[in-house]
Amino acid sequence: MDITPRGCSSIGGELAQGMEECRATAMAMFTSYGYSPFNPAELQLLEGMMKNLHRRRRGRVIALNSPFGEPCCLRADLTLSALSYMALHHAPDDFPLRLCYSERVFATPRPPRENIEDTQVGVELLGWEGIGSDVEVLAVLLSALDSLGLTESVVVLGDVSLFPALFADLPQGLALKLVELLEDGAYYEYGKTLASSDASERHKKILAELPWLKGPNEILSRAADVFGSSCLLEPLREITGSLIARGYGDRVRVDLGFIRDLGYYSGPVFNVYSSGDGSLLGGGGRYAASLADTRFSCQALGFGVSLRELALSRGARPASPRVMIWAGQTAPHRALAYAASLAEAKSPFEISWNPNDSESKDFAIKRGCAWWVNIEGDYALELPSGRPVAIPMTGGAR
Amino acid sequence: MPVIALPTGRVRDACLDIIEGSGMPAKKLRNAGRNLVVDDGDYRYLIGKPSDIPTLVSQGLADLALVGNDVTEESGVELAELIDTGRGRCFMAIAGPPAAAERFTGHASTLMGLRVASKYGRLARRTFESWGAHVKVLHLNGSVELAPALGLVDCIFDIVQTGSTLRANGLVVLKRTAEVSLRLVANPGALQLRWEFLRDAVGAVRSFVNGG
Numbered sequence: 001m002d003i004t005p006r007g008c009s010s011i012g013g014e015l016a017q018g019m020e021e022c023r024a025t026a027m028a029m030f031t032s033y034g035y036s037p038f039n040p041a042e043l044q045l046l047e048g049m050m051k052n053l054h055r056r057r058r059g060r061v062i063a064l065n066s067p068f069g070e071p072c073c074l075r076a077d078l079t080l081s082a083l084s085y086m087a088l089h090h091a092p093d094d095f096p097l098r099l100c101y102s103e104r105v106f107a108t109p110r111p112p113r114e115n116i117e118d119t120q121v122g123v124e125l126l127g128w129e130g131i132g133s134d135v136e137v138l139a140v141l142l143s144a145l146d147s148l149g150l151t152e153s154v155v156v157l158g159d160v161s162l163f164p165a166l167f168a169d170l171p172q173g174l175a176l177k178l179v180e181l182l183e184d185g186a187y188y189e190y191g192k193t194l195a196s197s198d199a200s201e202r203h204k205k206i207l208a209e210l211p212w213l214k215g216p217n218e219i220l221s222r223a224a225d226v227f228g229s230s231c232l233l234e235p236l237r238e239i240t241g242s243l244i245a246r247g248y249g250d251r252v253r254v255d256l257g258f259i260r261d262l263g264y265y266s267g268p269v270f271n272v273y274s275s276g277d278g279s280l281l282g283g284g285g286r287y288a289a290s291l292a293d294t295r296f297s298c299q300a301l302g303f304g305v306s307l308r309e310l311a312l313s314r315g316a317r318p319a320s321p322r323v324m325i326w327a328g329q330t331a332p333h334r335a336l337a338y339a340a341s342l343a344e345a346k347s348p349f350e351i352s353w354n355p356n357d358s359e360s361k362d363f364a365i366k367r368g369c370a371w372w373v374n375i376e377g378d379y380a381l382e383l384p385s386g387r388p389v390a391i392p393m394t395g396g397a398r
Numbered sequence: 399m400p401v402i403a404l405p406t407g408r409v410r411d412a413c414l415d416i417i418e419g420s421g422m423p424a425k426k427l428r429n430a431g432r433n434l435v436v437d438d439g440d441y442r443y444l445i446g447k448p449s450d451i452p453t454l455v456s457q458g459l460a461d462l463a464l465v466g467n468d469v470t471e472e473s474g475v476e477l478a479e480l481i482d483t484g485r486g487r488c489f490m491a492i493a494g495p496p497a498a499a500e501r502f503t504g505h506a507s508t509l510m511g512l513r514v515a516s517k518y519g520r521l522a523r524r525t526f527e528s529w530g531a532h533v534k535v536l537h538l539n540g541s542v543e544l545a546p547a548l549g550l551v552d553c554i555f556d557i558v559q560t561g562s563t564l565r566a567n568g569l570v571v572l573k574r575t576a577e578v579s580l581r582l583v584a585n586p587g588a589l590q591l592r593w594e595f596l597r598d599a600v601g602a603v604r605s606f607v608n609g610g
C-alpha cells in the first residue's frame with residue numbers, strides 16, 4: 001500500500017536520521033541565543049498569504065478549503081506565520097521578540113523538482129532596527145552551520161533597499177520592469193530595457209553595472225566607485241565588517257543584483273550555500289513587520305534553511321556505536337532497568353526480545369551494532385568479532 | 399574550472415563557433431566524437447541533448463550553457479539568461495493548413511477547443527492561455543507536421559527555421575509567437591558563488607556576439 005502522493009515523500013533511514021540531527025543541533029543553537037520555539041498552524045488563510053507573497057510565489061501556493069469553509073492554503077511561508085503569531089500574542093513593549101521553528105512549508109514545485117513539501121529550520125527576530133540584529137541572525141545561522149560541520153558554508157549578501165534608492169529617478173513603470181527582470185534572472189533583457197530607456201547616461205552606467213557587482217566583500221569598494229558614493233552601501237559594509245571580525249571573512253560574499261523573490265524583504269537579504277560550489281540551503285533577510293496587517297511599524301528579520309539540504313550536504317555521518325541488549329531470557333523490568341542506565345549515559349541501544357541468543361547476535365550484526373550485551377551472563381560481545389568483554393552492571397539492572 | 403553545457407543537434411555548430419570565436423578552447427570539442435565530457439584548457443564542456451541542458455545547469459552540473467530560449471522556456475527551469483547570442487535564429491509559430499488561418503484573425507473564442515500538436519506542450523499551453531483560449535495539446539516528440547495532415551489536430555506549435563518542412567506538408571504559418579535564438583544561460587547559484595571565475599567567459603561571449 002502506497003499512500004504517499006506524487007510530490008510528497010516519507011523519509012526514513014539515514015536521511016531521516018541526518019535531518020533529525022540537523023534539527024536538534026540547529027534548534028539547540030537557536031534556543032541558546034534566546035529564540036523561543038514556535039509551532040505554527042499547517043493551514044494559513046489564503047487572503048493574507050496572497051496579499052504578502054511575491055508574484056512568483058503566489059502562483060505556487062497550494063490552496064484548499066478548510067472544513068469550516070474558509071479559503072486557505074497549505075503553509076506557504078513560515079515568516080508570515082511567525083509574524084502573525086507575534087502580532088496576536090505580543091505587544092510592542094515585549095520587543096524584541098525571537099522565535100525559532102522547525103516546520104514544513106508547501107509549494108507547487110518548479111521543474112525539475114517535484115517535491116511539494118520541505119521542512120525548514122529558521123528564526124525570526126522582530127523589533128530591533130539596528131545592524132546588530134542583522135549580524136546576530138547571520139551569526140546564529142553560521143554558528144548553527146558550524147556546529148553541523150558545514151564549516152565551508154557561504155553566505156551571499158544583497159540589499160533590496162538599494163533598488164528604490166538607485167531607481168528613484170526613473171519612471172515608475174521602468175523601475176518596476178527592471179526589478180522584475182532582475183528577479184527573473186533576465187539579465188540580458190534587463191540590459192536591453194535599460195539601454196533603450198530615457199534614463200540619463202549616468203543612471204544607465206550605474207544600473208548596467210549593478211547586476212554584475214558580485215564577488216568577495218571587496219566588491220563593495222568597486223560598487224562605491226560605480227555609485228560615486230558609499231552611503232547606500234553602509235548597511236552591507238557594517239554587516240560584512242562584523243562577520244569578518246567574527247572570523248567569517250572567507251565565507252561572506254556580496255551580490256548587489258540579488259533580490260529574494262518572497263516579496264516582503266526591505267533591506268539586507270541573503271542566500272546561504274553549503275559550500276563555495278555547493279547547493280542552496282536557504283536564505284532570509286530584513287523585512288517590514290507591518291506586512292500581514294500586524295499593526296507593527298518596526299523591522300524584522302529572519303531566515304529559513306532546508307533540513308533535507310542540510311542533511312544531504314553533511315553527507316552520511318558515522319552513527320554512534322549501538323548496543324544490542326539481549327533480553328530474550330531476562331525479566332523485562334531488569335532489561336529495561338539496564339536500558340535506562342544506557343539511556344542516561346546517552347549510549348544508543350536497542351532491545352532484542354528474541355529468546356534465541358544466537359539469532360539475536362546475528363540480528364545485532366545485521367543491524368550494525370558494536371556490542372551485544374547478555375545481562376544474565378554479565379558480559380558483552382564485541383561485534384562482529386564476537387570477542388567477549390566484561391561489563392559493569394548497574395544496581396538498577398540487578 | 400568553469401563548466402559549460404552545450405547542446406547536440408541543430409545548433410551544435412553555431413555553439414562551437416561562439417566558443418571558438420570567444421577565444422575559449424574548442425579544438426578538443428570539435429573532435430569530441432562520442433565523448434560527452436570534454437576537458438579543454440581551463441574549461442570543461444558537457445555535451446547533452448538540448449532538452450537536458452536546462453536540467454544540467456539547474457542541478458549545478460554546469461555553470462553556464464548555450465541553449466535556445468525555446469528549450470529553456472519549455473523546461474520551466476529557473477536559470478539566469480545572460481546574453482542573446484543572436485545565433486541559431488528561428489521563431490516559434492502556430493502553423494496549420496491555410497484553411498485554419500481564419501480562426502487566428504478574430505476573437506480568442508474562435509480558438510477555444512482547438513487541437514494543437516507540439517513537442518513544446520508547456521509553451522503551447524501557456525501561449526494559448528495568454529490569449530484566454532483553452533486548447534487541447536497533443537504532445538508529440540517529432541514529425542509534428544504530420545499531425546494536421548492525418549486529421550489528428552487542427553494545427554501545430556513548433557519552431558520554424560526556413561519553413562520548408564511546413565511547405566512540404568501543406569502547412570503555413572498562422573501566427574508567429576516568439577523569436578528564438580541561442581542564449582548564454584547560467585545557474586543562479588554559480589553566478590552568486592563563482593562569478594569571478596565565470597566573468598571572463600561571459601565577457602568573451604558578449605564581446606564576440608557584439609562583434610568586438
